[in-house]
Amino acid sequence: MEYDYLKQKKILLVDDEAQLRDMVVSILTQEGYTRVRTAGSVQEALEAAEEWKPEFAVLDVMLPDGDGFALLEKLRKMADIPVLFLTARGEDEDKFRGFGLGADDYVVKPFLPKELLFRIAAVLRRSYKEETTGVRLAACEIDFARAEVLRGEQRLPLTAKEFELLSVLYRNAGRIVTIDGLCEAAWGDNPYGYENSLMAHIRRIREKIEENPSKPVSLLTVKGLGYKLVLRQ
């Protein structure tokens, strides 16, 4: 797998429900994450963080001795690690919307294992992107650290916009990223009206990464909606 190194990251899972912890651990280990630790309370979590220095935390909002938001603040004081919240309250979505709390993402219970894995992977890719090298596609490899596409011996540099677009697509690999989401990533907060420019950039990216740009297999169009980057499994 191309992001195996991300699976070496130390993940701290904090939830007061032992059986849920077991399940999430099982989901993570099956996916290939090898270094997972659990904690059932704020206290335990802080101790584990102190001693073990996790690189990623999955936190429940409701804990027996406090809430996940307070725990997040304390963890962030120790180290600036990415955090994903697990919440059982639909209402919490409001709090997370806009991620004003500094959380990187949230998943509302109940969740499908795939959904959780995808979110964790996306946050990890985003947080440790400087370590992201050699993402393998059908016809090439993308070196995000150097902003280059490797095709055999050939190295094709990516422009800033192409790099931004590919980064967003990569973080959401296997999923549709909407036209608006891509425009926003490349052109900022006021992204409307850039659709034609986006199409031009996508065409140029395809010329760099696809075997046959007119029959793309890695960077797929979802008509009317957006684009999807398919990694080589």
Added chain:
Amino acid sequence: MKKTLRLIKRFLLLVIIIIPVLFALNLALFVTFTWRERSGNGGWEAARELGRELITDDDGNLHLSQTGEQILTEYHAWGILVEDGTGDVIWHSGNLPEEIPLHYSAAEISWYTRGYIEDYPTTAGARGDDLVILGHPKDAYWKLMWNTFDYYAIAEMPKLLLSFLGMNGTLIFLLYMILATRILRSVKPVVEGMEALPAEAVYIRERGFLAEVAAAVNRVSEKLRAQERALRKKENARAGWISGVSHDIRTPLSMVMGYAAELEEDAALPEEARKKARVIRLQSQKMKNLVGDLNLASKLEYQMQPVKKETLNLTALLRQAAADFMNLDPEGRYPVSFRCDEKAKKCTLQGDRGLLLRAVYNVLNNSQLHNPQGCSISIQLQAESQTAQIRIEDDGVGISEEQLKNLTDTPHYLMGSGSGLQRHGLGLLIVRQIAAVHGGQVRIGHGSSGGFLVEIILDLSDSVSDIRI
């Protein structure tokens, strides 16, 4: 309040009209009653007549005729005839009281004819040079002895009367105004309080002559507020309870869903077992949606869901909803296509992003729920100047006329028996609620290819027309 003032003005006018009417009525009554009295002429005419009825017979003696006797009887009076020159009484009626003198000097005559003889009021008349005096019963008349008016006073009389009238009127008006103002001052807070009562809590100072009414209004207000609080508390409790239940279900459901999904993927298991795991996973996903819907529906129903409106690009929002939906459908059994015209691409509205996403997502989910065999869904956005129309239709099994009627007519799920839940879910109700929050509406029907069609019509009028290029 204005109404009350108008009422008081009308009342004042009525009083002002009543005063002259009363005055006129009194005058009429006075005239009617005195007219009859006047015709009697106070016995003066009778005295003259009596003189005419005194007849000198052949012997030179005086006799009263039959008519004369009648006059005396009619007036219960006695009569005398005083001779000119001598002052002697030369004739008197039979009923002459003893105390009446039978001789009069000129001074006595002037005095007695003007007033009384021994307290008998008199009237007098001439008979030739002689004088007829009629003595009436003591309680018959009151005589004005010095009845002299100077012309100046009489000439001034209308003026005087008018000024009396004017002063009286002014006094009545002033008194009335003072009273009315006082009443108004007491009534005003009470009326205002009662008018405000349905909307807000009211307290009126309990003083003045309407203190009791004010106290009653205060009691009603207190009671209303208490009921409102109780109702609100009840609603909060209900929504809180639903929220609590949905929260408590989520964690166990996570495990059902998580493990079922794992088992479904487990290649080591027999195909049959994996199929069963798939059913569990799908059903638990339905439960997840139901739990979320129930919570949101109750919150929207009780207005406990905060609505945070911001300027949204509808196209981006719809694409996001469609992409999110398709991302959770890795097998691609429910492809969503999106179409909109150039105008609609720039269409923005003030809306709650999370809620609108949820509405679209619920419609998509509904198509998935009713079409387990898979179906394609199309989303179309059309923008008019004031409204935006989101058309979401699938090519699945659609809906029968009867079901459509049920879905349209069924009362609110929180009011009704809730029997519609199983088939239609809360999903569409939430879509309706969310549309309502945004001043829009929802229409359901048959799609062009026989599938299910949902149209969400949103009002753009209060939105900033923000065209960003």
